[in-house]
Amino acid sequence: MLQLTLLKTMILMGGLSFTTFVTSSELVLVVHKDNPTSILSRSQVIDLYMGKYVAFPDGSKAVPVDIEGDLEVRTKFYDSLVGMSLARVNAYWSKVKFSGRARPPTQQKDEKAILVFVKQTENAIAYIHESSVTEDVKVVYRFYE
Amino acid sequence: MSKWFIVFMNKSALLIRLAIVIGFASIAIGFLSSQLFYKLTFNQEVAITQQSLGSLYKTIGATAATAAYLAEKDLAQEVVDGLATNEVVLNAKMNFENIEVVSNTNTFVEPVVFPIQSLFEADKSIGTLVIAPNIQYIEERARQLALDNSKAMILQAFVVTIVAISVAFFLITRPMIEIARKLHKTVPGEGNRLTVPDFHQNSELGELVNDVNILLDKTEQQFTRERKLRQEIEALEKRFRMLFENSMSPIILIEPRGNIILFNVAFETILEKLKLQLKKSFGPLLENLFAEPEKLLGSVELAFANDEIATGEFKLQTCEDSASVWVQVVVTSVVNEDLREYYQITLHDISKRKKELESLAYQADYDKLTKLYNRQGLEKEIEVFAEQERPFCLVLIDLNWFKRINDIYGHESGDEILIFVADRIKKTLRTLDFGGRWGGDEFVLLLDGADEATTKELVTRLVQRISKPYFLRKFNQNVAVGASVGAAFYPENGVKIQEIINLADQAMYIVKNDRDTDPEKSLKFAHELDTQEIIRV
Numbered sequence: 001m002l003q004l005t006l007l008k009t010m011i012l013m014g015g016l017s018f019t020t021f022v023t024s025s026e027l028v029l030v031v032h033k034d035n036p037t038s039i040l041s042r043s044q045v046i047d048l049y050m051g052k053y054v055a056f057p058d059g060s061k062a063v064p065v066d067i068e069g070d071l072e073v074r075t076k077f078y079d080s081l082v083g084m085s086l087a088r089v090n091a092y093w094s095k096v097k098f099s100g101r102a103r104p105p106t107q108q109k110d111e112k113a114i115l116v117f118v119k120q121t122e123n124a125i126a127y128i129h130e131s132s133v134t135e136d137v138k139v140v141y142r143f144y145e
Numbered sequence: 146m147s148k149w150f151i152v153f154m155n156k157s158a159l160l161i162r163l164a165i166v167i168g169f170a171s172i173a174i175g176f177l178s179s180q181l182f183y184k185l186t187f188n189q190e191v192a193i194t195q196q197s198l199g200s201l202y203k204t205i206g207a208t209a210a211t212a213a214y215l216a217e218k219d220l221a222q223e224v225v226d227g228l229a230t231n232e233v234v235l236n237a238k239m240n241f242e243n244i245e246v247v248s249n250t251n252t253f254v255e256p257v258v259f260p261i262q263s264l265f266e267a268d269k270s271i272g273t274l275v276i277a278p279n280i281q282y283i284e285e286r287a288r289q290l291a292l293d294n295s296k297a298m299i300l301q302a303f304v305v306t307i308v309a310i311s312v313a314f315f316l317i318t319r320p321m322i323e324i325a326r327k328l329h330k331t332v333p334g335e336g337n338r339l340t341v342p343d344f345h346q347n348s349e350l351g352e353l354v355n356d357v358n359i360l361l362d363k364t365e366q367q368f369t370r371e372r373k374l375r376q377e378i379e380a381l382e383k384r385f386r387m388l389f390e391n392s393m394s395p396i397i398l399i400e401p402r403g404n405i406i407l408f409n410v411a412f413e414t415i416l417e418k419l420k421l422q423l424k425k426s427f428g429p430l431l432e433n434l435f436a437e438p439e440k441l442l443g444s445v446e447l448a449f450a451n452d453e454i455a456t457g458e459f460k461l462q463t464c465e466d467s468a469s470v471w472v473q474v475v476v477t478s479v480v481n482e483d484l485r486e487y488y489q490i491t492l493h494d495i496s497k498r499k500k501e502l503e504s505l506a507y508q509a510d511y512d513k514l515t516k517l518y519n520r521q522g523l524e525k526e527i528e529v530f531a532e533q534e535r536p537f538c539l540v541l542i543d544l545n546w547f548k549r550i551n552d553i554y555g556h557e558s559g560d561e562i563l564i565f566v567a568d569r570i571k572k573t574l575r576t577l578d579f580g581g582r583w584g585g586d587e588f589v590l591l592l593d594g595a596d597e598a599t600t601k602e603l604v605t606r607l608v609q610r611i612s613k614p615y616f617l618r619k620f621n622q623n624v625a626v627g628a629s630v631g632a633a634f635y636p637e638n639g640v641k642i643q644e645i646i647n648l649a650d651q652a653m654y655i656v657k658n659d660r661d662t663d664p665e666k667s668l669k670f671a672h673e674l675d676t677q678e679i680i681r682v
Contacts (some may be wrong), residue, residue, distance in 0.1 A: 028441075043266065043535075044264045046266065050214070050265060051215065052214060052215055052216075081265070082264070082265035082266075083265075083267075084265070092211065092264070095208070095211060096211060096215060096217075101215070101217065102215055134458075
C-alpha cells in the first residue's frame with residue numbers, strides 16, 4: 001500500500017515538475033539563511049502576510065516582503081496563498097490600515113532586490129521563484145508539497 | 146319619500162334583509178380575513194426580519210471577519226455598534242479568540258448566531274457574530290402592517306357591501322318593490338297592468354312582469370265572464386222572486402211530512418181569508434186546510450203513483466159564516482241535488498169561477514124575472530121525476546087577458562103581473578112540488594104524487610088567488626087576470642114527458658076556448674078530453 005501511494009505521489013510530482021519546468025519555476029517562501037525558522041505552515045504564512053501575527057513561531061518580529069515590480073508574480077502569490085485577487089487584497093489592507101495595528105508587507109522592486117533585502121534583513125520573509133533561490137536564503141514554505 | 150320610509154321601516158322588506166345579510170357577511174368576511182391576514186403578515190414580517198438579519202450579516206460579514214481575524218476589538222466594536230443602530234437589531238456581539246465585544250447591555254433573547262468565516266482560509270471558523278433581533282420592534286412593525294392590511298380589508302369589505310347593496314337595490318330590489326307595490330294595488334277588472342322596469346326588458350324580472358300581466362288578463366277575462374254570469378243569475382233570480390212573490394196564487398214548498406219550507410205572500414193572504422194563523426205545518430199536503438182532505442190525498446196519491454203532476458179542484462175548510470173557497474191544487478214532486486224530496490204546491494183560487502159557474506147554472510134553469518124555474522129547469526126536474534118513476538101531475542097554466550094588460554099598461558106592468566102570479570104560485574105549492582115559467586104568460590106546476598082531487602083543490606085555490614084584482618101603482622088602476630089550466634097525470638096519461646106536456650096543453654087550450662061560454666071552468670084534466678080531440682104527438 002505504502003509503495004503504491006509513494007508511486008502515485010512520484011508520478012504526480014513528476015507531472016507537476018514537468019509543468020513548472022515548462023512555464024517557469026514555482027514560488028517558494030524564503031527567509032534569511034540564519035533564521036531559526038526552518039518550516040512554516042500555510043496558516044502561519046497567511047498570518048504573516050495578512051498582518052495578523054507579524055512574527056515567526058519563536059516570537060521574533062517578521063518583516064514580510066511583497067514584490068512591487070512584477071504584478072504577475074504578486075498576483076500568483078496571493079492567488080495561491082489566500083485565493084484572492086490583488087484588488088481584494090488591496091481593499092483588505094485599505095480597511096485594515098485604519099484600525100492601526102496591522103501593516104501591509106514592505107515592498108521590493110524585483111526578485112533581485114528581494115534577495116538583497118532578505119540577505120540583509122535577518123527577520124525578513126519573501127516569496128521568490130524556486131529557481132531564483134540562492135544560498136543566502138532558506139526555503140520555509142513550498143506551495144506544492 | 147314616505148314609501149321608501151315604509152320600505153325601510155319594514156324589517157322583513159327585501160332591501161333591509163339584503164342589506165343586513167350582505168352587511169353581516171362582509172363584516173364577518175372582513176373580520177376573518179383581517180385576522181388571517183394579520184397572522185400571515187406577522188409571520189411573514191418575522192421571516193423577512195430573519196432574512197434581513199442574514200442580509201445585515203452579509204453586509205458586515207467581511208468587516209466582521211477582518212475584525213475577528215485580526216482580533217481587532219475596535220473594529221469589532223464598530224461592527225456590533227453598527228449592527229445595533231439598525232432598528233431590527235436589539236443587541237449584537239462578536240466572539241473571537243476568547244474576546245467578546247458587545248454593543249449594549251440588552252439581553253439576548255432568541256439570538257441569531259452567525260459563524261465568522263476566515264477571510265483567507267475556507268472552512269475555518271474564527272468566531273461568531275450573535276445578533277439579538279428587536280422582537281418587540283419586529284412584532285410592532287408586523288402588527289402595524291397587519292393592522293393596515295386589515296383596515297384596508299375592512300374598507301374593501303365596506304365598499305364591496307355598499308356596491309353590492311347599491312347594485313342589488315337599483316338592479317333588483319327597487320324594481321321588485323315597484324312591481325310588488327303595483328301588483329298589490331292592482332285589482333283585477335280595473336284594467337291596470339304592471340310596467341316592465343327599465344333595463345329589465347330581457348331579464349327574469351321583465352319576464353315575471355309579462356307573465357303576471359298575462360295572468361291578470363286571464364283573471365280579468367274570467368272575472369268579466371263570471372260577473373256577467375252572476376248578473377244574469379241575479380236578474381233571473383230577481384225575476385223568479387218577482388214571479389214567486391207577486392204570484393196571485395199561493396205557492397208553498399213543503400217536505401213530504403208537511404213542514405213548510407217556503408211560501409209566498411199569496412199564501413199568507415189565503416190563510417188570513419181562512420182566519421188561520423201561519424203554522425210550521427198544516428199536515429201532509431196542507432191537508433188541514435181542506436174541507437175534504439181524504440179526497441185531496443187520494444187524488445195526489447193516484448197521480449203520483451202514475452208519475453203525474455197531481456191537479457184537482459178542492460174546497461178549503463172555511464168558517465161557517467164565510468163564503469166557500471175553492472182552489473185548484475197543483476202538487477209537483479221536486480227532488481233536489483242532495484236527493485231530498487219536496488212537494489211544490491200551487492193553489493189557484495177558483496172560488497169566483499165556481500160561483501160564476503153556479504150562477505150560470507142558475508141562470509140556465511131559472512127565470513130571471515119570476516125567480517121560478519124556467520122551461521129548461523122544469524124539464525130537468527120532470528126528467529128527475531121520470532127517471533125515478535115518481536108519479537106526478539103536470540099542470541099547465543095560461544094567463545087570461547094578460548096580452549091585453551100588456552098592450553094597455555106596457556111590459557113593465559106585464560112583468561109586475563107575472564111576478565105577482567109567480568109569488569102566488571110559490572105560496573100555493575107544497576114542499577115537494579115544483580113550479581116554473583114555461584114561457585110568455587105560461588106557467589107549469591109539478592105536483593108530487595097528486596091525485597085529481599088534490600090537484601083540483603090546489604089549482605082552484607091558486608086560480609082564485611091569481612084572479613084577485615091587482616093594483617097597478619103606476620096607473621092607480623086595479624087589473625085582474627084569470628087563468629086557463631090543463632093537467633095531465635104521469636104515468637096514468639103517458640110515460641113520455643112530451644106526451645104529458647102535450648096532453649096538459651090541449652086540456653088547457655080547451656079551457657081557454659070555452660072561456661067565454663063557461664067562464665067558471667078554469668081547469669080541465671087530460672083524461673076528460675074526448676079521445677077524438679086528442680092530437681097525438
